[in-house]
Amino acid sequence: MELFDIAGKRALVTGGSRGIGLALARMLRDAGAKVAVFFHTTRVREEGLLPVPCDLLDAGDTRRAFREAVRLLGGLDILVNAAGLHKRDDAEHFPADEWEEIIQVNVVSAFRVCQLAGREMIAQGSGKIVNICSVRSVIAGERSSAYSASKAALLQMTRALAKEWGKYHINVNGLAPGYILTDMTAAAMNDPETGGQLLSHTPLGRFGEMEDLRGALLFLCSRASDYVTGILLPVDGGFIC
Numbered sequence: 001m002e003l004f005d006i007a008g009k010r011a012l013v014t015g016g017s018r019g020i021g022l023a024l025a026r027m028l029r030d031a032g033a034k035v036a037v038f039f040h041t042t043r044v045r046e047e048g049l050l051p052v053p054c055d056l057l058d059a060g061d062t063r064r065a066f067r068e069a070v071r072l073l074g075g076l077d078i079l080v081n082a083a084g085l086h087k088r089d090d091a092e093h094f095p096a097d098e099w100e101e102i103i104q105v106n107v108v109s110a111f112r113v114c115q116l117a118g119r120e121m122i123a124q125g126s127g128k129i130v131n132i133c134s135v136r137s138v139i140a141g142e143r144s145s146a147y148s149a150s151k152a153a154l155l156q157m158t159r160a161l162a163k164e165w166g167k168y169h170i171n172v173n174g175l176a177p178g179y180i181l182t183d184m185t186a187a188a189m190n191d192p193e194t195g196g197q198l199l200s201h202t203p204l205g206r207f208g209e210m211e212d213l214r215g216a217l218l219f220l221c222s223r224a225s226d227y228v229t230g231i232l233l234p235v236d237g238g239f240i241c
Contacts, residue, residue: 003224007032010073011221012066014056014113015083016049017042019182020132023210024080025049027217033078036069056083056109057101066116075124078221079117081110082132084150086184088143099146106150111157114172118165126169130220131158133174133232138240155232162230171229173220178236180208203238 011028015021016037022044029035029048037044038054045051050072054065070076085105087098114129121127137155140148155174162172179185179198188194189207199205216235219225234240 004218004222005032006078006218006222009033009077009221010075011035011078011080012038012069012073012076012113012117013080013082014038014054014110015081015132017044017051019082019184020177020180020210020213021080021082024082024132024213024217027214028078028080028221031218033221034073036073038065038069038083056113057104059112062109062112063116066113070120076117076120077127079113079127079129080132080217080221081113081130081154083109084132084134084184086144086147088141088147088187090143091145094145102146103150103153106147107153107157110154114157114161118161118170121170122165122168127171128221128225129158129161129170129172130217131155131172131174133158133176135176135178135234135236135239137174137176137232138234158232159230166229171220171225173225173229174232175213175216175220176232176234176236176240177213178202178208178234178239180210180212198239201239202236203241206237208235208237 011033013025016025017039025035025037036050052065052069055061085102133155134151136148137151158174216233
């Protein structure tokens with residue numbers, strides 16, 4: 001068995017209907033995994049991906065969707081938590097309800113799915129969990145108080161779960177994409193001033209592409225990372241150096 005081989009593994013990707021989540025789901029599928037994806041409003045219609053409707057803000061619906069995903073997959077070996085919300089606004093004007101919604105999706109719902117996956121993986125004695133944490137887990141973003149806070153919390157949650165679940169041979173790690181063009185990042189990257197500032201802080205001198213994430217994802221989801229847990233793996237061109 002090759003070190004990075006995940007053929008036949010059973011994977012669930014949250015936020016898998018668009019952006020980075022969809023790209024990661026495709027990468028797992030292309031590597032031979034059986035992949036289910038949670039979607040909320042945009043249904044995934046793509047060969048090799050099993051769509052499961054899920055409202056991550058609803059605990060009951062999340063439990064239902066998780067059970068359905070595990071049933072379709074026949075078990076669970078890999079969880080990739082890619083669902084996320086972002087809004088840019090001045091801290092003094094940030095709407096409280098939107099701030100709380102970002103925390104709910106990016107932290108509370110992520111924990112909820114990790115908890116469900118953890119129970120499944122504890123029972124079988126193995127598993128890989130990858131939380132998409134962002135460079136904002138480490139470096140706060142201007143006009144990004146809710147998102148920065150949520151991703152920092154997600155990173156600490158990742159480390160806490162790694163400590164608790166290591167004894168069950170469950171690896172829990174964070175993947176931190178840099179600035180990769182998605183619906184969430186387009187406004188900042190396409191703005192001449194903001195985009196220029198972001199590039200000036202990126203030693204490799206370019207924005208990322210989805211393909212840049214493939215190697216790191218397969219590493220964290222395969223036996224190549226069996227002795228790696230609780231880390232944040234940046235794929236960011238050096239942004240957080």
